[in-house]
Amino acid sequence: MADIARKTGVSPMTVSRAFKSGSLINEATRDAILKAADELGYMFDATASNLRSQKTDFIAVTIPSINNANFADTVGGLSEVLNARGFQILLGYTNYDMQEEERLIEQLLRRKPQAIAVTGGKHTRRARKLLENSNIPVIETWDMPAEPIGHFVGFSNADAVRSMVDHFVNVGYRRIAFIGGDVSRDTRGSDRRLGFITALNDHGLDASRLIDAGPPPISMREGANAMARLLSEFPDTEAVICVSDLSAFGALTECQRRGVAVPDLMAIGGFGDYEIGGISVPALTTINAHARQIGARTGSLILDLLDHKDNIPDVTIRPQLIVRETSR
Known part of the structure; x- marks a missing residue:
């Protein structure tokens, strides 16, 4: 500040004020101080001001x-x-x-x-x-x-997933599964899982098709691995709701590798409206959380x-x- 003050012909206090928004200082003087600071490579340290x-x-x-x-x-x-x-x-x-x-x-x-x-x-x-x-x-x-x-x-993450369950049931799906992560860590994922279970129970449907994809965040690879387990453990599943679009995209690719037609043999829903879900083939049904x-x-x-x-x-x-x- 002393160097800038000497260069611009003002006091160090005026230099300090020039770096504070709202301070009363002539604009021409402020501009000259800021220009000198730029030329000297000076950066204002707000620590002392913050302490005060x-x-x-x-x-x-x-x-x-x-x-x-x-x-x-x-x-x-x-x-x-x-x-x-x-x-x-x-x-x-x-x-x-x-x-x-x-x-x-x-x-x-x-x-x-x-x-x-x-x-x-x-x-x-x-x-x-x-x-x-x-x-x-x-x-x-x-x-x-x-x-x-x-x-x-x-x-409400639970209510958001409920809206997808309600839609799936209304269009005719009955054997519906859920792919999610470790519920002890991903509390929002846990709420989505709970919303899935509650909604299926309210519809009088089986809510036991639950596949744990591992610790969050759930990747595309983990979504694919979870879909492989789902197809092995519950081969008659008609639809699956995934905790995120990334896991849903992984599940979609696993179906394509195995020749499981989507959505004819397996419907898939995700969560988050990621860009990849909109450009995948087929494009993912999802929930946009804004x-x-x-x-x-x-x-x-x-x-x-x-x-x-x-x-x-x-x-x-x-x-x-x-x-x-x-x-x-």
């Missing part, structure tokens, strides 16, 4: 997977809204592990974020306490928890909370069943 104000310019976010297109879209939608107000995202990756989520939440909160958004509504007891005592806006996403910590932006909208609505909710607006409601997302070529 007890405020930072970032929002903490946790997601379970960094290579999942849905969560990437959610972070993208969130970033667009927050960036417009000068906030940046500090991202934590939990790998579908609630113990890891707890560790990340503690580390992120130590850095004094302005708000935190977490994926899902189920956490360890300690993680929940950390969030409850954080004194910042807490948003739970991709879920509709019965007892939200703060606010939520999400939907991943980018979840991120954008989370960002707007965070800004409203930081602006101390009154009576801010939670945000309920309405997933959409998309019937394509892998089912009737």
Whole structure:
């Protein structure tokens, strides 16, 4: 700052003010300071300012997977809204592990974020306490928890899968299976599995055709392996609902390898409306959870909370069943 001050003929305090949005400083002076900073390769260090104000310019976010297109879209939608107000995202990756989520939440909160958004509504007891005592806006996403910590932006994963079960039953499928992952880790996948079981029971149909594809995230290869087991253990199955489009695409390729016509001999449904599901042949029936909208609505909710607006409601997302070529 002293170097920039000498170069531009102003005081170091004026240089400091030039880097703060909203500060009262002549625009010509600000432009000259920023130009000098660029020429000298200077980067403003906001740490001292943050210590004084007890405020930072970032929002903490946790997601379970960094290579999942849905969560990437959610972070993208969130970033667009927050960036417009000068906030940046500090991202934590939990790998579908609630113990890891707890560790990340503690580390992120130590850095004094302005708000935190977490994926899902189920956490360890300690993680929940950390969030409850954080004194910042807490948003739970991709879920509709019965007892939200703060606010939520999400939907019922169980009800979303129920809509696909209802459709499959209404068009005539009766022997329906479910492919999912380790329910102890993927809590949203567990809710989808529960929705599948509940819906079939309500229709008076057998809900025992459950194939465990292994620990999440479930890949295309694991979806293919699960379909192979399904065809071996329940060869008379008419339709299968998969926990994600990736596992559904894997199941589809396994059917093609074995000469099982889709949808004539096996109907397949996925979850997430991934790009691969729309361009596969045949195209996948799926559920669009509006991943980018979840991120954008989370960002707007965070800004409203930081602006101390009154009576801010939670945000309920309405997933959409998309019937394509892998089912009737």
